[in-house]
Amino acid sequence: MRLRRMMFALVCLAGLMLDTAWPAAMVLKNVTLIDGTGAAPVQAAALVIDGGGRVSWVGPLDRLRAPAGAQSIDLTGKYVIPGLIDAHVHLGLVHGLTQDVHFYTKDLVQQQLGVYAAYGITSVLVLGTDPDLIFDIRAAQRRAPANSTRVFTAGQGLVYKGSYGGVAGLNGRVATAADARAAVDAQVAKGVDVIKFWVDDEFGSLPLRMPPDVSQAIIDAAHRHHLRAIAHVFYLDDARTLVQQGVDALAHAVRDKPVDQSFIDAMKLHQTWQLAETLSREASFTYSTLPFLKDAFFTRAIAPSTLEILSSSKYAQERAAAPHFARYPAVLRTAAQNIQREAADGVMLGMGTDSGPSGRFPGYFAHWELELMVKAGLTPLQALTAATGNNARFLGARDLGTLQPGRWADLVVLDRDPVADIHNTRSIHSVYIAGQSVPTIWTLCVDRPPSACQTGN
Numbered sequence: 287m288r289l290r291r292m293m294f295a296l297v298c299l300a301g302l303m304l305d306t307a308w309p310a311a312m313v314l315k316n317v318t319l320i321d322g323t324g325a326a327p328v329q330a331a332a333l334v335i336d337g338g339g340r341v342s343w344v345g346p347l348d349r350l351r352a353p354a355g356a357q358s359i360d361l362t363g364k365y366v367i368p369g370l371i372d373a374h375v376h377l378g379l380v381h382g383l384t385q386d387v388h389f390y391t392k393d394l395v396q397q398q399l400g401v402y403a404a405y406g407i408t409s410v411l412v413l414g415t416d417p418d419l420i421f422d423i424r425a426a427q428r429r430a431p432a433n434s435t436r437v438f439t440a441g442q443g444l445v446y447k448g449s450y451g452g453v454a455g456l457n458g459r460v461a462t463a464a465d466a467r468a469a470v471d472a473q474v475a476k477g478v479d480v481i482k483f484w485v486d487d488e489f490g491s492l493p494l495r496m497p498p499d500v501s502q503a504i505i506d507a508a509h510r511h512h513l514r515a516i517a518h519v520f521y522l523d524d525a526r527t528l529v530q531q532g533v534d535a536l537a538h539a540v541r542d543k544p545v546d547q548s549f550i551d552a553m554k555l556h557q558t559w560q561l562a563e564t565l566s567r568e569a570s571f572t573y574s575t576l577p578f579l580k581d582a583f584f585t586r587a588i589a590p591s592t593l594e595i596l597s598s599s600k601y602a603q604e605r606a607a608a609p610h611f612a613r614y615p616a617v618l619r620t621a622a623q624n625i626q627r628e629a630a631d632g633v634m635l636g637m638g639t640d641s642g643p644s645g646r647f648p649g650y651f652a653h654w655e656l657e658l659m660v661k662a663g664l665t666p667l668q669a670l671t672a673a674t675g676n677n678a679r680f681l682g683a684r685d686l687g688t689l690q691p692g693r694w695a696d697l698v699v700l701d702r703d704p705v706a707d708i709h710n711t712r713s714i715h716s717v718y719i720a721g722q723s724v725p726t727i728w729t730l731c732v733d734r735p736p737s738a739c740q741t742g743n
Contacts, residue, residue: 322368322674322688339720369408369696371677374562374638405649406698414443414482443482446496451484463503470507535561539621562638565658626663637673
């Protein structure tokens with residue numbers, strides 16, 4: 287195993303000093319447990335959460351020995367899964383449906399993390415569009431996990447000059463391999479969790495894509511610092527080159543043509559992850575009017591003014607007139623077919639949505655992504671494992687992603703069985719982060735400036 291993989295395994299949340307005072311131990315009992323490891327669900331199970339917010343015991347109910355004084359919660363008929371992890375999001379850029387990096391404030395980021403938590407997404411990886419404020423937010427979380435989703439960040443991802451990627455006013459441009467190495471070093475100095483870069487030309491509408499010598503410099507520089515490198519890709523030819531160069535993960539499915547066996551074999555040989563499929567991203571671009579505007583699971587986190595715009599004929603006409611609108615049904619089909627083939631052949635899969643930019647909604651899109659993964663050919667258990675234990679393993683977060691002793695008690699209680707029907711991830715009864723119940727209704731404030739918005743309830 288390569289040195290960088292062994293070193294990366296040391297990057298985790300274990301051992302963090304916490305300031306939060308938790309209540310006494312808590313027992314959740316009479317549940318069907320889906321633990322995030324890929325194992326079959328266990329009926330009539332129980333979990334013990336210690337006073338520090340971690341799972342201290344899990345097993346069959348008939349073997350439970352509850353700690354003295356523990357609070358006991360009977361969840362007969364419920365299902366428990368680990369908190370979901372979305373491995374491809376963007377935070378703090380959108381106010382209502384307007385996108386601008388100047389909206390990025392601590393308040394808006396915390397609001398959006400609250401929405402993710404309300405939907406059972408208890409950790410997110412932000413891929414390359416965070417101002418430096420994110421490091422203060424992350425540091426505060428790691429000192430004392432609170433009632434919002436945990437954040438991992440790539441800081442400012444790397445974009446090749448003249449190509450696609452990043453956010454105006456935030457992401458700089460690199461022109462040479464030397465520029466790329468210096469840019470990686472700068473992000474590492476800030477304390478990023480991963481390195482992100484873009485290789486794309488937006489359907490040929492931009493003059494250039496990042497050349498191989500620059501992508502190789504980024505990957506090598508990331509590995510020199512014992513960090514993983516994640517690439518935005520669209521084209522199979524680019525993905526093939528990046529896999530051979532040692533990229534650790536792809537942030538999207540290949541979407542221009544079917545993957546072949548040699549590409550899948552290379553991914554497996556180099557242990558390259560399909561970290562994020564982003565099928566929900568591609569699906570969202572196939573609609574002029576989104577199909578879930580009357581779904582209460584969606585509208586509970588959408589301000590009425592935003593919903594009004596989304597429902598308007600003007601908005602539908604604008605979406606239908608987008609330059610590449612007609613291309614996306616084929617893009618979605620190709621992406622789904624490629625994910626199905628990779629999953630069937632044993633490529634390592636995570637789950638990510640690319641939610642956060644305008645029109646791609648935090649929280650809801652993770653559940654839509656799981657649905658689309660299953661439609662693409664994964665079983666519900668495979669999709670759930672990708673979004674929990676697998677994503678935590680990629681992040682090196684050894685105390686997240688599974689419900690096992692020593693892990694954080696980040697979990698979702700469901701009313702219905704998600705293994706029988708993946709839509710049942712939407713039957714959220716309650717959500718816990720570090721053993722603390724968090725709000726499950728949270729509406730983003732968009733009718734006032736972000737600086738004037740209050741947190742949800």
